[in-house]
Amino acid sequence: MFDAKKYKLLSNVNSPEDLKKIHLKELPAFAEELRCFIIESASKNPGHFGASLGVVELTVALHYAYSTPEDKIVWDVGHQAYGHKIITGRRDVFHTNRSYKGISGFPNINESPHDSFGVGHSSTSIYAALGMAVAAKLRGINHQTVAVIGDGALTGGMAFEGLNNVAATNSNVLIILNDNKIAIDESTGALKEYLTDIATSKTYNRVKDDVWNFLGRINRLGANVQGFTQKIDNAIKSIIMRNSNLFESLNIRYFGPVDGHDVVLLSKLLKDIKDIPGPKLLHVITKKGKGFKEAEQNQTKWHAAPGKFDIATGKLLETTKDENKPQKYQDIFGDAIVELAKKNPKIVAITPAMLSGS
Template sequence: MLIEPGELLAQINSPEDLKKFPKEKLVQICDELRHFIVDNVSVYGGHFGASLGVVELTVALHYVLNTPQDQLVWDVGHQAYGHKILTGRRDQFHTNRIFGGISGFPKRKESEYDSFGVGHSSTSISAALGMAVASKYKGTGIQNVAVIGDGSMTGGMAFEAMNHAGVSDSNILIVLNDNCMAIDPNVGALKDYLTDITTSHTYNKVKDEVWKLLGKFSKFGSSAQEVISKVEGAIKSALLNQSNLFESLNLRYFGPVDGHDVNHLVEILDDLKDIPGPKILHCVTVKGKGYEPAEKGNQTTWHAPGTFDKVTGEIYKKSPSKPQAPKYQDVFGHTLVELAEQDERIMGITPAMPSGSSLNIMMEAMPDRAFDVGIAEQHAVTFSAGLATQGLKPFCNIYSTFMQRAYDQVVHDVCLQNLPVVFCLDRAGFAGADGPTHHGAYDIAYFRCIPNLVVAAPMNEQELRNMMYSSLSHEGPYSIRYPRGKGVMPEWRTPFEGIPLGQGRIIKEGEEVAILTIGHIGNYAVEACETLASEGLNPAHFDMRFVKPLDEELLHEIFGKFSKVVTVEDGCLMGGFGSAVLEWMMDHGYQAQVKRLGIPDEIIEHGEQIELQEACGFDPRGIASAVRSMATVEKLS
């Protein structure tokens, strides 16, 4: 179903079309754009609150800037739906995040208006600064703008980039979209600092007057600008000492301003174009603005609510006809509390994803033992290492894709010191509609090469619980990976049992071909074996459970009996589980035909998890096909 745009929005196929309208029409355009986003996301799903919060800012930026020549970088990118709609993708927007459709994030190969591909937090200022320095070097006069949320500002990379920007003398504008939210509510001192700025009535009244003076004086030359700039700085220091955070980094600070007053934003952005050097514009916005259920309801829920009734705000949820298996993240959250009630050493840590990881369950039950450290994966890991040196047992829960940002800390701060930190890697494997920036494709490969680190993956909820339990008695670092979504056990609260380190298990005895799986994907092999049994084929199936250490005793048994082996993993083939099996086979002098199934050496786009697994050939049918082809070869020979 194609959603029809409003009267004015229907005429906008590019920012050039937007500029043809007088300023008096911008409010109506914003209203139509907001309604178009609501209409589409309510039917097709996707990120929601963040894009509604920047509708006016999006329109103002494209109205003032000369995009795509001027370059606009959206941090993370889930706030860029309006940007996509205004830049030629309105009629394709219904395919957003759908297999074969447009990406849910800005993507360079998708549009010339997407100047930088994003998906992870806190990268926009660094990228825009690189562009701004290049512009200065080449003398192009291009405007470079980074739009970053206050949640992303908690990432250390944003501060590193601002520190550099202040001494670069480049023409970069940082737009701080301040709505007091990331996916979950923001935490930390920065949140309090921004709140102090936005609620200081005295400061803002005087600031408005200074702003008006600056605009008037700027028309009379650089000397007048210099004078008013000094006056502005003195007033800032006198009224709100804390405002020097940005000024101390040599960034000209403007704001805070109402991020929902599109005409005022146009005036401000137009003025800022003529002010040279690095600067920051602080816009105060409301996540979910203009849609009452999202604006006034649970903003974490409305970050990406799925499909919903746009009139009532009711989020559609299917009522299952039979008991359902829980999400792996919820099994983690409840199990951690259960273990923590038995073991006082346990602490929980997450970088800004308490609801996504379900650490919020422990944060509510044991607030002094569970920590949201903000969008700061590096800090989360080293903070966990510090806890471990004091005899505590930290469970550091980070999405697989975000763990990439803390790799040095895993190596340097945890594994080199052999500290007992438990890494729980959520969203391992394909992340689904979020696409390649969020796929957890590489953690097996990048973790198994690190000394001292255990690499484990449960096939079901019971194994997740038992691995978490077993990690408590391990004296070094221990990682457990599990996928996004549901497991397979509606009755999952089983008694804890220890799993011996590096011990796999036999799921099914068989002949001709051995299937070796790691993690949840092993359930697909079970389904494949059932299909093959109806065809008279009887492969064996082994759940290896550990990539490191491998179960050598079990592997000797497998390669001693089978000359045909299929390995299956929801991770990259290069350096992954299958590679580990091949290395072991060669090191021990075995010869066998091994077929590896997993994520190939290419970027896999967005889509439903099963669609992507099918495309890569490790869904149940793909596994059955691989076994069938190997068994057929053997029979023909």
């Protein structure tokens, strides 16, 4: 059960409106409580783990800057939405996560108006967000739409279709690329290298920092900056990045990369970006499993908590150790296919970019 004394800030937050009452300065402390609560809950009721820990700050910043359910946040994959669930009124039932008659481990439109899309893996968020943005426009409603997609899910075909059409329809969609450099197993394919390149490009980052510092200064002067910042930002970016940035080339304005664990920075940024019309992408760098040593060090194993565990040591509790459980179908299948493939070189196994999860 929820211990209000232990979670001083979290105990006052039953909705995104409550979160907005917290002072910007206190957001890091709030994020830390949220992280501890997710860890404590998973230690008793294991479920997905690393992905939600990695987006704690992003989740807090999103709900600080946007107002669901009017604004729409679409989580791709959905296994990273625990923080979202806790902030949007499900804190006290979170201990029932993924259990019979309990709450779903994924966003579920029947469970909460804050869950804008029924999700379950993967690569659908950009398209879903686009649909919501177009529908809002047709109905004359002025709400914001955000798709949060991981670097793994971004490699899916439908995500590429979504990018293609978001750009072509000039919709008011913000795509947040949650780049933690891993899917469930190592990310595969060319996009991984590409994202590393933009995240580490010295020229790009120096210019970006200069532009942002400059814009920050103007903001602090209190000028009516929106149109102005846009003009400068546009001009500089179009010179430097149009031909070197995949997203910019598709007519999606690219912001970042930024530290996805700086909740204050993210909150300010999202508030600024919110008012810029058209398709945009914010590239945030996060660490899967953030804040729990075992999950940071062994990201595949702790993608989902492998059993009940001791929070202090990270050790699995005896009763839930793997050897006490029946073997999983996927393991039996995997062993069998390897055994057969050793004898027959014509056998090829195809996995959805997640060998261990298949």
